[in-house]
Amino acid sequence: MFKDIFLQAMEAMRFNGRRTTITIVGMAWGIATVVLLLAYGAGFGRAFEAIFAQWGTHMIGVFPGTTSEQAGGAKAGIKVRFKQDDVERIQETVPGILHVxxxxxxxxxVQNDLHTYTWEVDGVTPELSDIMNMQIDEGRFISAADMQQRNHVAVIGAEAKTKLFSGIFPLGQKIRINGINFEVIGVLKPKMQEGDDNINRVSYIPFPTMGDIKDTKYLDGIWMNYHGDHMAVERALRNQMGAAHGFRPTDKNAMWVANIMSQLAQFRIISLGLQALLLFIGVLTLGIAGIGLMNIMLVSVQQRTREIGVEKALGARKRHILFQFLAEALVITGVGGLGGILLAFAVSKVVGGITFYSAIATNASGADIYLLISPNIVIVATTVLVLVGIVSGMIPAIQAANLDPIEALRYE
Incomplete structure (x- = not known):
C-alpha cells in the first residue's frame, strides 16, 4: 500500500512539475538556511573555546590584594602577601589541584649584541608548562635540574625570538637579562596576541634564578591547574588562603582569582543563546517555505477534487486519501531537504573560515569561525524539516480526506 501511495505522489509531482520544482527549491533554501545558521552558531562557540584552550581551561591564578572587610580583630586595608609556603599549602590542602x-x-x-628591549621576565617552575599549556617550538622548557642548580637559562616567546635573533638559530645563544647572561634553551610557539599585548615577548627563567633580578620572598602570583568543579576549587582556595592570611573568604579584594573556567562558562552561555536565536531564525525561514508547500498542496487538493471523489466512490477510505496527499508533501520535503543539506555543505566548503578573532589578534586564525557541519546539526535540521513537512502537508491532506464524495464528484 505504501509503495502505491508513494508512486501516486511521484506521479502527481511529475504532473505539476514546475510547481513542484519551485516548492522543492523553497524547501531546499529553507533547510540550507537552518543548517548554515546552526553551523555558524557552533563555529562561534568553537572560536571562543579555541581562544581559551590556548591557555588551558582548567587553570586558576591567585594574586594578592588588600583586604576590604574586617576579619577578627584586624581592620580592613591590610596588604596580603603570598610566600613560597602558600604554594605548598595549596598543593596539599586544596582538593583537585594537579600542579602549582x-x-x-x-x-x-633584555638584550643581545644587536638589540635591547624592555620586556617582562617571569620566574617560574617547570609545572607552569603544563598549567598554561605552553607549546615548545624549539628546544625545551625549564627543568627540575635547572631549578636545583639555579641555572641561568631562559625560554623566550616567539616574538622575542624574532626581534632578538631574526633568522639566527636561537638555541644556545646568549642574552642578557637585567645585565646578567642567560642561555636560550627554548622558544615557545606563538599564542594569540591582541594589539600590543606582550604575551609572545615574555621570557621565562627558573624561579630560584629570579632571585638575581628580584627579591623572591613575596610572590606576585600563583598559578595552578586542577580537575573537578571549578567553583568548588575556587571556594576551597579562598577558604584555605583566607585562614592562612587572616582575611574573610568572601573578601574579593584580599585575593584576586582568575578562574578561567568561570569566564569560559559565561561565554558558553552567550554561545548557546546565539545558537538558540539562530535556530529560531532558521525555523522561521523554513516555516515560510512550509507555508508555500501548504498553499501548493491546497491548490492540488482543489484541482484534484473530482479525482478524490472518484477514489472515494470506488471505496478509498479517509486514511488512504490522507496518506496519499501527506506522502506527496513529505516527498517534496525530503527531496528539498536533501538538496538543501547538500547545498549547505557546498557553501561551507566554499566559505571556509570567516574572519573573527584574527581581525583584532595575530596568530589567531584558529579562533576564526568555521562553518563545520556536524552530525548533530544535520539531525536537528532534519527533525525540524520533518516537523515542518508534516504540519504543512497534514492540513491539506485532512481537507482532502474529509471531502464529501458526492460533492467532490459534482465539482467542476
Whole structure:
C-alpha cells in the first residue's frame, strides 16, 4: 500500500512539475538556511573555546590584594602577601589541584649584541608548562635540574625570538637579562596576541634564578591547574588562603582569582543563546517555505477534487486519501531537504573560515569561525524539516480526506 501511495505522489509531482520544482527549491533554501545558521552558531562557540584552550581551561591564578572587610580583630586595608609556603599549602590542602607554580615578574632590559628591549621576565617552575599549556617550538622548557642548580637559562616567546635573533638559530645563544647572561634553551610557539599585548615577548627563567633580578620572598602570583568543579576549587582556595592570611573568604579584594573556567562558562552561555536565536531564525525561514508547500498542496487538493471523489466512490477510505496527499508533501520535503543539506555543505566548503578573532589578534586564525557541519546539526535540521513537512502537508491532506464524495464528484 505504501509503495502505491508513494508512486501516486511521484506521479502527481511529475504532473505539476514546475510547481513542484519551485516548492522543492523553497524547501531546499529553507533547510540550507537552518543548517548554515546552526553551523555558524557552533563555529562561534568553537572560536571562543579555541581562544581559551590556548591557555588551558582548567587553570586558576591567585594574586594578592588588600583586604576590604574586617576579619577578627584586624581592620580592613591590610596588604596580603603570598610566600613560597602558600604554594605548598595549596598543593596539599586544596582538593583537585594537579600542579602549582609560583610566579614573579618584572620589566627589565633584555638584550643581545644587536638589540635591547624592555620586556617582562617571569620566574617560574617547570609545572607552569603544563598549567598554561605552553607549546615548545624549539628546544625545551625549564627543568627540575635547572631549578636545583639555579641555572641561568631562559625560554623566550616567539616574538622575542624574532626581534632578538631574526633568522639566527636561537638555541644556545646568549642574552642578557637585567645585565646578567642567560642561555636560550627554548622558544615557545606563538599564542594569540591582541594589539600590543606582550604575551609572545615574555621570557621565562627558573624561579630560584629570579632571585638575581628580584627579591623572591613575596610572590606576585600563583598559578595552578586542577580537575573537578571549578567553583568548588575556587571556594576551597579562598577558604584555605583566607585562614592562612587572616582575611574573610568572601573578601574579593584580599585575593584576586582568575578562574578561567568561570569566564569560559559565561561565554558558553552567550554561545548557546546565539545558537538558540539562530535556530529560531532558521525555523522561521523554513516555516515560510512550509507555508508555500501548504498553499501548493491546497491548490492540488482543489484541482484534484473530482479525482478524490472518484477514489472515494470506488471505496478509498479517509486514511488512504490522507496518506496519499501527506506522502506527496513529505516527498517534496525530503527531496528539498536533501538538496538543501547538500547545498549547505557546498557553501561551507566554499566559505571556509570567516574572519573573527584574527581581525583584532595575530596568530589567531584558529579562533576564526568555521562553518563545520556536524552530525548533530544535520539531525536537528532534519527533525525540524520533518516537523515542518508534516504540519504543512497534514492540513491539506485532512481537507482532502474529509471531502464529501458526492460533492467532490459534482465539482467542476
Amino acid at each position: 607554580s609560583p610566579m614573579l615578574w618584572k620589566q627589565v632590559p
